[in-house]
Amino acid sequence: MIPANFEYHRPSSVDEAISLLTRYGDEGRLLAGGHSLIPLMKTRLAAPSHLIDIQAIDDLKQVGEAGGELTLGALVTQAELIASETVADTCPILREAALLIADPQVRYCGTVGGNVANGDPGNDMPALMMCLGARYALQGPDGEREVAARDYYEAAYFTAINEDEVLTEVRIPVPAAGHGYAYSKMKRKVGDYATAATAVVLTLKGGKCASASIALTNVGQTPLFAEAAGQALVGSAVDGKAIAAAVAAAEQIADPVSDMRGPPDFRRHVAGVMTQRAIETALSRAKGG
Amino acid sequence: MAKMHIEMTVNGRSVDGLAEPRMLLIHFLRERLGLTGAHIGCETSHCGACTVDLNGQSVKSCTVFVAQANGAEVSTIEGMAPAGELHAIQEGFTQEHGLQCGFCTPGMIMRTYRLLQENPDPTEEEIRVGLSGNICRCTGYQNIVKAVRYAAEKMNAAKEAAE
Numbered sequence: 001m002i003p004a005n006f007e008y009h010r011p012s013s014v015d016e017a018i019s020l021l022t023r024y025g026d027e028g029r030l031l032a033g034g035h036s037l038i039p040l041m042k043t044r045l046a047a048p049s050h051l052i053d054i055q056a057i058d059d060l061k062q063v064g065e066a067g068g069e070l071t072l073g074a075l076v077t078q079a080e081l082i083a084s085e086t087v088a089d090t091c092p093i094l095r096e097a098a099l100l101i102a103d104p105q106v107r108y109c110g111t112v113g114g115n116v117a118n119g120d121p122g123n124d125m126p127a128l129m130m131c132l133g134a135r136y137a138l139q140g141p142d143g144e145r146e147v148a149a150r151d152y153y154e155a156a157y158f159t160a161i162n163e164d165e166v167l168t169e170v171r172i173p174v175p176a177a178g179h180g181y182a183y184s185k186m187k188r189k190v191g192d193y194a195t196a197a198t199a200v201v202l203t204l205k206g207g208k209c210a211s212a213s214i215a216l217t218n219v220g221q222t223p224l225f226a227e228a229a230g231q232a233l234v235g236s237a238v239d240g241k242a243i244a245a246a247v248a249a250a251e252q253i254a255d256p257v258s259d260m261r262g263p264p265d266f267r268r269h270v271a272g273v274m275t276q277r278a279i280e281t282a283l284s285r286a287k288g289g
Numbered sequence: 290m291a292k293m294h295i296e297m298t299v300n301g302r303s304v305d306g307l308a309e310p311r312m313l314l315i316h317f318l319r320e321r322l323g324l325t326g327a328h329i330g331c332e333t334s335h336c337g338a339c340t341v342d343l344n345g346q347s348v349k350s351c352t353v354f355v356a357q358a359n360g361a362e363v364s365t366i367e368g369m370a371p372a373g374e375l376h377a378i379q380e381g382f383t384q385e386h387g388l389q390c391g392f393c394t395p396g397m398i399m400r401t402y403r404l405l406q407e408n409p410d411p412t413e414e415e416i417r418v419g420l421s422g423n424i425c426r427c428t429g430y431q432n433i434v435k436a437v438r439y440a441a442e443k444m445n446a447a448k449e450a451a452e
Contacts, residue, residue: 105340
């Protein structure tokens with residue numbers, strides 16, 4: 001499997017990367033950890049003639065937390081996310097999900113920015129970022145703009161980013177202390193994409209659900225923010241009836257294709273099961289269990 | 290397109306050569322440097338037979354362009370027994386029958402090396418998770434887990450004896 005040839009660039013700053021993207025237009029592609037793009041290039045589904053490797057841009061490797069916001073540089077790897085105490089303390093669902101991505105070797109390479117940016121519906125981080133209400137910083141020749149994760153995904157591999165922009169940072173509002181969370185993923189084996197997966201973050205107040213946010217992985221052209229499913233829980237005691245309503249709402253928006261993971265009906269059903277499990281786990285964590 | 294001048298340190302030795310940037314690291318190691326220990330199994334980053342250590346991390350060298358590894362430090366199975374004496378991990382795999390056909394073994398050993406650097410005393414579960422990116426089609430993994438434990442104990446004993 002030999003990819004098409006390309007010219008290799010290794011910029012040392014975001015500005016330099018942007019000017020290369022501007023110069024090469026749709027012939028240029030950014031390369032981060034490479035574990036999405038290189039397989040596409042091997043099968044020649046992608047054949048950029050200029051590959052812009054951003055590994056040397058140290059500014060994009062920081063994890064930070066200030067003012068109720070967790071910031072992840074685009075080049076933070078899954079392995080670094082798993083090892084980060086800041087992440088474990090403020091937003092543990094990120095660690096839980098990262099541990100379900102691929103395998104150790106791939107997690108050393110795979111980056112948060114690459115996972116959220118490229119629009120592969122199989123990736124786990126996009127639904128998670130929708131669930132968390134994250135925003136993506138996109139830097140281009142005219143400066144920076146922010147796009148909400150919930151607005152970023154348009155279709156499989158089509159997103160709101162422009163050709164001359166670099167996704168530099170993911171900004172996550174830190175969930176309230178004591179929140180419940182879970183990322184439940186059904187996969188056939190280590191390294192597989194989800195048959196279906198669900199991210200849940202919820203908070204309780206006086207035994208009732210004060211807020212709930214739910215999103216689904218790999219059961220549509222894009223990750224899906226299951227707004228109605230979350231709303232079905234708010235105000236309830238998260239009892240069986242409320243959970244059933246949330247599961248039904250999640251199943252209703254799930255629109256998976258048939259693939260080797262199963263036919264659409266099965267995968268939709270799995271999306272419901274994952275949603276139920278994630279809600280139950282999140283609930284028990286919110287109660288301190 | 291032009292070839293690139295590639296320099297890297299492989300098993301402590303500086304090497305260089307010309308290569309197209311699209312060349313995969315595994316091909317550079319095997320075909321240019323003659324280091325055929327790392328194997329090409331699936332070539333799709335699933336099987337782990339091509340695992341090498343790159344800048345202190347285990348990577349699947351079939352999914353790294355040689356251009357990305359320009360300037361890097363690489364360790365392969367060939368670097369594990371520089372003085373002709375088996376490394377504790379290699380000894381573990383022989384003593385505990387951690388291999389049958391041996392195809393996956395160079396990748397298993399390089400991954401084990403990094404795992405034990407990060408976690409010198411792993412539990413059985415941590416070993417299984419740590420090696421989950423390496424597929425073995427012969428052993429059923431039981432003896433590989435034992436081999437890793439053997440190596441961990443031997444390396445820890447050697448460390449204690451040195452202190």
